[in-house]
Amino acid sequence: MTTVDPTREALTSLGRARRLMARTSTADRVADAVREEVVEGRLRPGARLPEQDLCAALGVSRNTIREALSQLVTERVLVREPNRGVFVAQPDRDAVRDVYRVRRLVEPAAVLHGEAFGDAAVAAVRAAVSEGVAGADAEDWAAVATANQHFHRALVALADSPRLDQQMALLLAEMRLVFHRMPGVREFHEPYLTRNDAICTLLEAGDRAAAAVEVERYLRDAELQLLVAYDAL
Amino acid sequence: MTTVDPTREALTSLGRARRLMARTSTADRVADAVREEVVEGRLRPGARLPEQDLCAALGVSRNTIREALSQLVTERVLVREPNRGVFVAQPDRDAVRDVYRVRRLVEPAAVLHGEAFGDAAVAAVRAAVSEGVAGADAEDWAAVATANQHFHRALVALADSPRLDQQMALLLAEMRLVFHRMPGVREFHEPYLTRNDAICTLLEAGDRAAAAVEVERYLRDAELQLLVAYDAL
DNA sequence: ATTGCTGGATTGTTGAACAATCCCTACGGT
DNA sequence: ACCGTAGGGATTGTTCAACAATCCAGCAAT
Known part of the structure; x- marks a missing residue:
């Protein structure tokens, strides 16, 4: 039977942290x-x-x-x-469908059952909304697209799960490839600014159920719009 | 304007498939x-x-x-x-919590909103349940553990999403590491055999909502049991 | 126009090398 | 006995050079 030395254990733990930030x-x-x-x-x-x-x-x-x-x-x-x-990578139609299938499962669930405490998480969502509005005011549509991704990342962050955050980052990177395959970045992202705002307002009001429903509708519309654009390609 | 040659297109598609199966x-x-x-x-x-x-x-x-x-x-x-x-890897307490956070979001959502058509997907769930029962009859508890993983993989497969399937495979691999850190494989997996059966029966009856609730309860109990075991480690 | 061949280019994989870093131990000072 | 330090050995991080396998483009031949 080996006796545990709490001090030594803490030190090795520190060493591990040191290595991870190497x-x-x-x-x-x-x-x-x-x-x-x-x-x-x-x-x-x-x-x-x-x-x-x-x-x-x-x-x-x-x-x-x-x-x-x-x-x-x-x-x-x-x-x-x-x-x-x-x-x-050149994401094809099937890739778009699959990505949105995952997003439609994950994002509304994160909004509905997210376990992030406090208002900080919701505040991040609001920050992304504001970032999008600022980009639109400056007519910087690339910035609007980025803000949109921050918005969805903030939604998933409501789940307070590092693994989910990481997966979402991958999906959003894939989405950027989808956007790069087609023109009309402005036309695609601009209409969602007001919907982002509405979802965020619902969240701030604590009505997660309504927000989740709205997110699901949002994603369904976005997917449809992308698939139509793919057909016209 | 380039005219499309369906034959040529099919051949290049074949070439791509050849490369993927290389x-x-x-x-x-x-x-x-x-x-x-x-x-x-x-x-x-x-x-x-x-x-x-x-x-x-x-x-x-x-x-x-x-x-x-x-x-x-x-x-x-x-x-x-x-x-x-x-x-x-040695998954720690936080890893277990995070993995189950993801699973509690994804698995019930897949059961509830899965878009897999037909009975094949549900049949896969039933197959996993039977596999578990067979393992228990043979008192092969490693087989029961494997069957359990097949069960949850089949649940996620209801979403009909390759990306989600892949992510689930990674999470389940991580879970095996968790189990290897502690004793009592039998004690952990055996009680869930009847719950697997109940969930599957609900699915076969078409009552996805009840099945999803049951899956969520299942995962919550399993997480709690694991965390307690971790504390006793 | 299709087939077959050939040369060149790129990838897949290996082996060896070297610096950087870490772990352990021994040594010396206090 | 304790701390700090210096050295040695082992392992990793990275580079370089080479070779076989594969693919591609161009050309020759039918």
Whole structure:
């Protein structure tokens, strides 16, 4: 029987925390850089990413590049075609349907049954709404799109679950690829500003049930609009 | 204006399918092998996985090993401590709470709003229930645990979403790590056999609302039981 | 126009190397 | 006995160079 030493245990715990906040690895930074290029639209869906070019551009070895690319493939930001290379993902109709199927399950449930305490979580939702309005006032539609994503991230954050937050981040990154495949960012995002506001107001009033219903309707409309746009593509 | 050639289009589609069914890469196979060892419990939570040992055991180079390990780290099967190595994950109390938070949102929602048509999906649930009963009759409690996981995977499959299925697979793999940290596999899984049966019967009767409520209660009880066991650890 | 071949380019995988970091131990000072 | 420190060994993080396997484009031949 080994006796537990609480002090020692606490110290090793601190050491672990230290390690977790250690500087990210090179591969992680490469992945961040490439992901940034993709979600910002500077790398278009379908674009090919030769490993050597990335080596030259980022000044790291091919192995490190490959590690980063594998990471992005599991995030669905890139797709790998064996022996051909990796490409920026091109979400197809089925991908859109599936993403919205998940969102329609998760987002209303988070609004309805979220366990986040206090008003901070709702305040984050309000902040995203304001951010969208500010973007619209400045006619910066890319900013409006970003604010919209912050809005939905804030909705999921009501569940107070790191794992769910992470999954939502992946889904939203995939959504950016969807938007990059089609024109009309303004037309798509602008109409939802008022609906965001309405949902947020319901939340602030404590009427989670009504807010959840409204979120579900929102997502259904958005999906339909995207699928129609895909058909016209 | 380009004219569409349906034959040509079908052929390129075939080419893409060919690539997707291409034999998995070495790194993928290594990841599968290690994951198998972990979920089967032959590698205990907290165990260290030195890269060189894996090289010798599996006969592949260190770079390939590292690629596989990175993959498993993103799956939360392993954790990496920079400059120290990778270890089999040891889900802590917070991990259990978070996993169940996600499951309590997703599983009832999938049961309630799932869009899987036909009886095939419900039949899969029934199959998992029968599998559990068979395992209990044979007093094979590991089989009962596996059947339980199949049951919950079948519940999520009601949503008919590949992305959700994949996420559920990751959560269930994490749950296996939780179980490996504590004794009493039988005591934990056996009581849920009758509840599985009840939920399945409700589903077969078309009463999704009642089934969803029952799933939610189920998950709440299971979480509580696990947290108590953690405290006694 | 279709088939078959060939050369070049890219990926998949390996092996070896080196710096950086960590762990452990021994040593010396107090 | 306790703390700090310095060294040594082991492991990881990263790079580089090489080779086989595969794919692609272009060309030749029918």
